[in-house]
Amino acid sequence: MDNPYLPYPVRIESIVTETEDRNLKTFKLVFLDPADENKFSYTPGQFAELSVAGLGEIPIGIASSPTEKGFLKFTVNKVGKVTTHMHNMRAGDVMGVRGPLGNWYPWELLEGKNVVIIGGGFAFTTLRSSIVYMLDPAHRSRFGDITVVYGARTPGLLLYKDELAAWEQRSDIRMHITVDGTSDPNWKYNVGFVPTVTKQKAPSSDNAYAIICGPPIMIKFTLPVLTELGFPPDRIISSLEMRMKCGIGICGRCNIGTEYVCKDGPVFSLEQLARLPNEY
Amino acid sequence: MMSDRFVSKDGLKDGIRRLMERRAVIGPVFRGQYHEFAQLAQVDELDLTFQNSRLSPKGLFHPHSDRMFTYSLAKNDPEAGILKEAPQDYSPRVAVGIRPCDARAFQLDDANFETETIKDPWWVRRREATTLVGLGCNQPCATCFCTTVGTGPFDTAGLDVLLVDLGDGYLARPVTEKGRKLLDEAGFAAAAPAEASSRAGELRKAAEQSLGKLFSTEAIAGQNTLELFNAAFWDEVQFSCINCGTCTFLCPTCWCFDIQDEVSGEKGDRLRLWDSCMFPLFTHHGSGHNPRSQKLQRVRQRFMHKLKYYQDKYHLGAACVGCGRCVSHCPVNIDIRQVAQLMSASCIC
């Protein structure tokens, strides 16, 4: 019997510090056994449990796209025991990955649609996975217009800065990068909160889905903007966070009503969330 | 073959002794102040006059603390940091004296531990390795309400064999093929005379009639989830709760667990251990956010999960078998029967 609690052993190939406060690092992980990579077949939106023997596991959204072969990428915020230890690890160290877990963004429904992506702070990880996936030549033609609004408090706190700049130059994706504020005279992009910028840029809701990930306060103020733009609740998609342990819907910890965030989520539409108790 | 057998009280002991030669037999043993399900060292330890064990027998399949994996942390060990499954003992074993409520509870727990896509290997293997010999309840307790929640004092759901105490001996009813094999192995071959089977039937009727229907689980299933969630009565229900783990740890249909790593020197274990939605830090995020930081939210979650969410999710009825342990042992007398009545009321005020 397969043991769904057993992580695949992986080695850290590189660690990149993403933000100026050094609280976010992107880990590039390679499977020790190449056969495991085939078993780990994932779809953007999913997460995995990163395992450090002796410390525990943490549920982290997969930042790499399945179109990127040979490795997995996770961007980890330094918050507690496991994440602090990970931040002090080095390339070559061995750890574990369990997954892929959870559901994914509703790619079947997004077929032929325009996709509006709204992200804030370090919640951008699975959104990176989604953007890389959609921009891949094998997939780009499946989707209509792609619009992205992504903001952080300051320029130094944005994730994936090089990739953001590269995407901004492309003609097949519309990037609206923003910061809450900056004193940098060379800042090329927008200044303003994500909800404000979203309202300004007013992406059309016509034949479109919106995927939104970010801190609760950002979501709270962006949802009315999306509603005003004409996005109905079943076309606004979000990914939730919850304290998790098993990640496979057995330990009973992460439920919202009948739904386990780790197994029935973490991706939910607003319409689905409206039917669940407001306890998250 | 699948018909009732009869075995005398001494005959039962002999049969169990026979079984003990080849496998572990677990049954209710009186230790300290109450009965617990423990492996029998001698057959005389078995006490089938008990009402029920203090802790439910869910520990047979889901022990309080369980070693999942081990790992080395030694420097220069090429296997360091890589988890290995900890050795377990899945030898066939028998549990005797399981009350029908607890057996039904195992089935309800199965829905959680063994789904189509994900199977918990420890739970599943332990379930497979165990033959369950039940004991009908001739005299349900005042706190029992099994018939209200879809099982009963002589229900065979989840059991491989049902024993009925007829006074001069036991009726032994094979329920599954696994159970029949066990009865044969124990040497319980004598067919039960018709009057023994009918006596058992009368005992069953009397036991069932002694239990009233206290509330309707169907009515709770039919309620609107959000209305129930936002009902005003939770404020009164939650007041006395002290958020200990008594109800969750004694309950046969509570399974929530934590996973922790413990290290000693250069090696460590990944363990799983019982946790409780009653504990304040159960849903505490690393960021400091806690969706159930208030006692009311935690108390509501437990009852909503057991009596409503579980019904809606699995369509097997409520995650409660009426064993009454929480009713008897809650330190502040929060009574699930009362809460269920509030939840099933036609007007949620």
Add this chain to the structure above:
Amino acid sequence: MYAYTDRIREIARRLLSEDRVDLVIGYRKGTVPFMNEPFAARTPEQADRLWWDSFCGANLANYLPRRTDRVGIVVKGCDSRNVVVQILENQIPRDKLFIIGAPCKGMLDRRRIAAELGGKDALVAEEKNGRVLVQGRGFEVDLDRGAFLQENCSICIHRNPVIYDELAADLVEEQSGVDRYADVRQVEAMTSESRWEYFEELIRPCIRCYACRNACPQCYCPTCFVDESAPQWVGKTLDPTDTRTFHFLRAYHLAGRCTDCGACERACPVGIKVRQFTKKLEKDVKELYGYEVGLSLEERPPLDTFKPGDPESFIM
């Protein structure tokens, strides 16, 4: 006992209708024999659900720490001493409390009664004139109340509330000639090995449900030491080392603060006599500092103050 009930209801009704408190914390009659449920009456009508009998063993001071509303509360002798300590420890301001004192003749121990019934199921229990009449399916027993007191009640020397705004009944006679520490001395007389075995057997059934801690009015830390995770002081399995750590350390945290109200023992679902830990420390504090917990708002617990002349032999 019914006189108490009527009086408590009358006081509560008055307090609530005069809007002098936001709620009155008392007990309501339990759904099973020998148990009552802590209950908050918030309206004069709800005051009629308050109840008092010899099964009001839960310590209602447990519901006070960090409350910000105006609270009426029913307290026995021991409970009232916990309220004193809570006020001294700044967990609840005196002026937010209306204390209804209930002089207590001791609470009954439901496990002792259950043992007496030999496993038979009680359906109804009624008290009258110092007797307890228990009825079940096909049986009836008449018990002498005095023989079934909670252990802490049988050796109680502070039955009358030490602080109150109004009494629910006349003060009762305090017990005299009581040896509070006979059991502690028995353990003190044991050899190290026997003592070790004694405590091992005592906590063997512990399932780490924390009912003892949560029922205790003095255990109000926002994050208990067993729940700290950074660093994690105590493992969460049933490893005996961790279980010992929890019980021993909790007892020490209660030194000079525990009133021996018995709520912990009463709450334990597996019947552990957890007071065996706290009683020893109560004796030590009494002998070292001459202090009895919570008798006066003028006296601070000795372990949170330093007085020159405090015993030092165990440090120096």
